Amino acid sequence: MKIDISKFSLHPLSYGDPNGSVFQHDDELYRVISEDQIDFYLELFERGIIDELIDKKCLIPSTIADVNIEEKWLVIRHESVAFPSYCFEWCGEMLKEAARVVLKLEQNLLRHGLTLTDPHPVNVLFQGVKPFWVDFGSLARVGAPNAGWSSEMFAAHFTRPLKIMSAGHDRLARCLLYEANLNGVSQREAEAITDGSWIRVRKAVKTRAGNVVRRVVPIPMRPLARRAKRLLAHSRDYSSINSKISSETKEIESIKLPQPTTRWSDYDNVWFPPFDSHRDWTEKHFVIEQILAEKRPRTVLDLGANRGWYSQLAARHGALVVALDSDSPAIGKLYRDARRDGLSILPLIHDFRSLHPTVPLGRTPGVPPWERFRCDMVFALALVHHLVFTNSLTFDYVVKVFSSFTDKWLVTEFVGREDRHIPDWVDGWPPWYSLDNFISAIKKEFKIVEVLPSNEDHRRLLLCSR
Secondary structure, eight states: OOOGGGEEEEOOTTTSOOEEEEEEEETEEEEEEEEEGGHHHHHHHHHHHHHHHHHHTTTTEEEOOOOOOOSSOOOEEEOOSSSSSOGGGOHHHHHHHHHHHHHHHHHHTTTTTTTEEEEOOGGGEEEETTEEEEGGGEEEESSSSTTOHHHHHHHIIIHHHHHHTTOOOOOHHHHHHHHHHHOOOOOHHOOOOOOOHHHHHHHHHHHHHHHHHHHHHHGGGHHHHHHHHHHHHHHOOOHHHHHHHHHHHHHHHHHOOOOOOOTTTOOOOTTSOOTTGGGGGOOOHHHHHHHHHOOOOSEEETTTTTTTTHHHHHHHHEEEEEEEEEEEHHHHHHHHHHHHTTTTTEEEEOOOOSTTTTTTGOOOSSOHHHHTTTTEEEEEOHHHHHHHHHHHOOOOHHHHHHHHTTEEEEEEEEOOEEEEEEEGTOOOOTTTTHHHHHHHHHHOOOOOEEEEEEESSTTTEEEEEE
16 A cells, blocks of 8 residues: 655654655654665665665664655655663663674675664664664765764764773763763763773873884885875775774673662562562552553553563563663663563663653653653552652652653552651651542542552552543
8 A cells, every 4th residue: 555655744853864864654654765865775675685684683674665656756664663762761781782783783784885874872772672773874885975884983872881881880871971962972081980991001002002113114104104004094995894893893792781789679589579470479469460451551661660570560461661760770680681581671761850741851852751651551659659758759740740651541559658668768747648639639630540459558559540
């Protein structure tokens, strides 16, 4: 069936690509290729290069679309990514896996005389735990004008941030990726944060090599030697580029990411029971499973996911899941669990306070979180009392955030004054902190609120429906 291109709408993040533009239509993504690039991209499809890269899990699945137009156009339909994310929302393992995919793609492109012109993480998106390259516009022939692999761009957005994370500064690396945006992390910044030991070694080797060259090469021959060095550095020879990519791959693989534990990432078996042993479950586990079985949400957002037990339960019930938490080690563990078990979960690092619709763009430079992560159902379990007592947020503020992310249902939890942990956090109780007032705030956004039991008498689960 042909598609009417006149009904396409330009994607909000499609700009600045001379090779084409990305459009949306009926929740599908299409790329309209510029006229002067049509023959090049047709050749990539006809030679089977695109299918090969898709089969190798490097490139987002894509096909040539059948569009209803008279002009000569090439329109490519891309597989939609359920939940777009940004590199500063990823844990270290995700950034490293994205780097692997970029390097793998470049190695496979080089075999066909092709290259990437823009090795930037903004061009990588995750389908669950699997990263894919999505920017067709950055494919080019080796040696084409303004085309060529940029080792500096790759280092700025992958290698240096990963080395900062390796040194134990995960949050700083993600802050720099957010603030730097297109420029990435500079060598000077990486050196200042990591104490520069790995950079100083490299500088010392280069300096020593330069001293040797100056002693060996006669003064009259040095201009020729410098010219030869420049030519070699800018060489487009395939073996030279392949060698560079191999070296960068080894460098990425050599980076060891720490796996620290925190209060939230190190839940014991009482809080993280096996999924195949109901004997170890609490009443809360059974209630949540029953909700998932009855409502059968297609998508679930788990706010304050921690290790992600309920995220994994939802994924095992067939839902596409986004799990958000501010605790990086917890998100890292969830990512490893999801990869191990093949679960459709996208774990991301987010501070709840950045998610309110009144926060400009939710601290992101592109599409805000409440548009990217909107789901059928939102989980907010054992979260509200933390937000009230440690972040001084009101019920209205909290519920407004919950509401902005769900189309159908909210499953949240109220923790009463009897909880043994809350007195350690506060000197006094807000007079408005009660189940009735929480339900009143919820009813401003949801029509139906059903009160259900949780794992302790002073806790209640609330199933809220639009």
